[in-house]
Amino acid sequence: MxxxxxxxxDNDGKAFGEGPYRLLKGIEKTGSLRQAAAEQCISYRKxxxxxxxxxxxxxxxxxxxxVGGVSGGGSVLTAPGKSLMKRYERFRAEANKALEQIxxxxxxx
Amino acid sequence: MxxxxxxxxDNDGKAFGEGPYRLLKGIEKTGSLRQAAAEQCISYRKxxxxxxxxxxxxxxxxxxxxVGGVSGGGSVLTAPGKSLMKRYERFRAEANKALEQIxxxxxxx
Numbered sequence: 001m002x003x004x005x006x007x008x009x010d011n012d013g014k015a016f017g018e019g020p021y022r023l024l025k026g027i028e029k030t031g032s033l034r035q036a037a038a039e040q041c042i043s044y045r046k047x048x049x050x051x052x053x054x055x056x057x058x059x060x061x062x063x064x065x066x067v068g069g070v071s072g073g074g075s076v077l078t079a080p081g082k083s084l085m086k087r088y089e090r091f092r093a094e095a096n097k098a099l100e101q102i103x104x105x106x107x108x109x
Numbered sequence: 110m111x112x113x114x115x116x117x118x119d120n121d122g123k124a125f126g127e128g129p130y131r132l133l134k135g136i137e138k139t140g141s142l143r144q145a146a147a148e149q150c151i152s153y154r155k156x157x158x159x160x161x162x163x164x165x166x167x168x169x170x171x172x173x174x175x176v177g178g179v180s181g182g183g184s185v186l187t188a189p190g191k192s193l194m195k196r197y198e199r200f201r202a203e204a205n206k207a208l209e210q211i212x213x214x215x216x217x218x
Binding site: 001002003004005006007008009010011014015057058087088090091094095098099102103105106107 | 110111112113114115116117118119120123124166167196197199200203204207208211212214215216
């Protein structure tokens with residue numbers, strides 16, 4: 001037996017969690033919302049709507065579109081978007097550690 | 110913004126979580142699986158199947174049927190079933206406290 005969980009940030013509805021995190025991670029890696037969406041097996045339009053909803057709920061912009069340039073443009077994360085990712089990563093790691101410990105305390109002793 | 114979560118015990122699939130906990134709590138209170146199921150707005154049959162599944166996944170019996178008597182019989186929790194409830198209550202309370210603290214640390218500072 002093990003502990004399992006889903007955890008997310010909420011602001012009158014889901015504001016940020018594992019799915020959006022992976023999407024941002026993909027954008028950071030590929031520099032492209034389209035590619036990041038494909039990696040998560042969701043449409044470009046759905047990915048875009050997810051990000052717009054997060055931006056609305058959190059009150060800051062996450063995505064910065066870059067137009068033109070050698071690569072023909074793409075998407076990068078804003079500074080608050082990057083900060084959100086980093087904070088979420090640390091939050092998730094600590095939450096996981098704490099939940100495992102609390103689980104062991106109550107169910108393995 | 111706040112942290113939100115679902116947490117459950119897993120053993121090759123969901124073994125025990127908030128829904129089953131409420132069902133057991135209702136059985137403890139009413140002494141009747143039928144009444145406990147009604148309070149959770151699920152059918153008697155569904156409640157029974159949920160409990161059978163939990164018993165299979167956890168490897169011990171939760172429900173003890175009492176036949177006859179003045180009240181015409183009913184359901185009570187076994188000692189391991191009561192222990193599961195108590196451990197889950199303490200686990201949930203501590204998990205909630207820890208997650209709130211970790212959330213504040215990363216998103217309120």
